[in-house]
Amino acid sequence: MGLGTPVAMDTAAFDAIMAAVDSPLVVVTAAAGEQRGGCVAGFHTQCGLDPPRYAVWLSKANLTYRVALFASHLAVHLLDARDHDLAELFGGTTGDDVDKFARCDWTLGPAGVPLLDRCASVLVLQRTATCDTGDDHVCFIGAPVDARHQPGLRPFHLSDAADIEPGHAAEERPQDLDLRTELAAPPPQ
Ligand SMILES: Cc1cc2nc3c(=O)[nH]c(=O)nc-3n(C[C@H](O)[C@H](O)[C@H](O)COP(=O)(O)O)c2cc1C
Numbered sequence: 001m002g003l004g005t006p007v008a009m010d011t012a013a014f015d016a017i018m019a020a021v022d023s024p025l026v027v028v029t030a031a032a033g034e035q036r037g038g039c040v041a042g043f044h045t046q047c048g049l050d051p052p053r054y055a056v057w058l059s060k061a062n063l064t065y066r067v068a069l070f071a072s073h074l075a076v077h078l079l080d081a082r083d084h085d086l087a088e089l090f091g092g093t094t095g096d097d098v099d100k101f102a103r104c105d106w107t108l109g110p111a112g113v114p115l116l117d118r119c120a121s122v123l124v125l126q127r128t129a130t131c132d133t134g135d136d137h138v139c140f141i142g143a144p145v146d147a148r149h150q151p152g153l154r155p156f157h158l159s160d161a162a163d164i165e166p167g168h169a170a171e172e173r174p175q176d177l178d179l180r181t182e183l184a185a186p187p188p189q
């Protein structure tokens with residue numbers, strides 16, 4: 001039986017609750033062939049205990065989503081309160097226009113996933129499932145295969161990013177993309 005069409009509601013109250021939650025922000029990175037992607041994400045959470053699982057939701061508008069579709073691993077980097085510049089680079093610009101990885105220090109992680117040198121707290125996920133509900137974000141679930149954490153992290157929250165305009169609005173949807181051709185193309189300089 002279908003669950004029916006949700007009724008309209010007060011989105012201002014929803015927005016206010018989300019602002020009160022004030023999620024810590026992460027940077028999700030992925031690699032497929034020569035192509036690398038990375039974007040800020042506020043939609044992420046642990047979603048399994050035994051075995052442990054972690055989920056991130058990526059916007060269909062983002063280059064990172066298109067790269068992640070072809071990646072076996074994702075890295076989830078916790079941003080620190082001092083990382084506004086990284087949040088601006090990965091959340092306020094798109095890899096469709098700029099090579100973000102030429103503008104920050106990173107090293108190769110498991111299965112080629114880029115690890116941002118600045119972020120001392122990072123989870124590497126091996127993808128186990130993907131869930132596309134037909135909405136604007138797709139859920140990527142993974143098993144943690146590596147985790148590094150340095151005590152003393154002061155998380156960078158949604159409210160700390162109020163001045164950052166996302167590189168892609170969630171309602172943007174690339175049309176008629178040939179993903180395999182795109183991923184074979186050299187990344188932007
Ligand atoms: C505060 C904030 C939260 C965001 N949360 C998400 C998110 O949960 N998932 C997502 O895919 N994009 C999210 N974005 C948007 C991307 O980070 C942004 O559009 C980025 O520029 C996309 O880069 P890309 O095209 O190189 O992947 C967020 C942006 C900001 C500023």
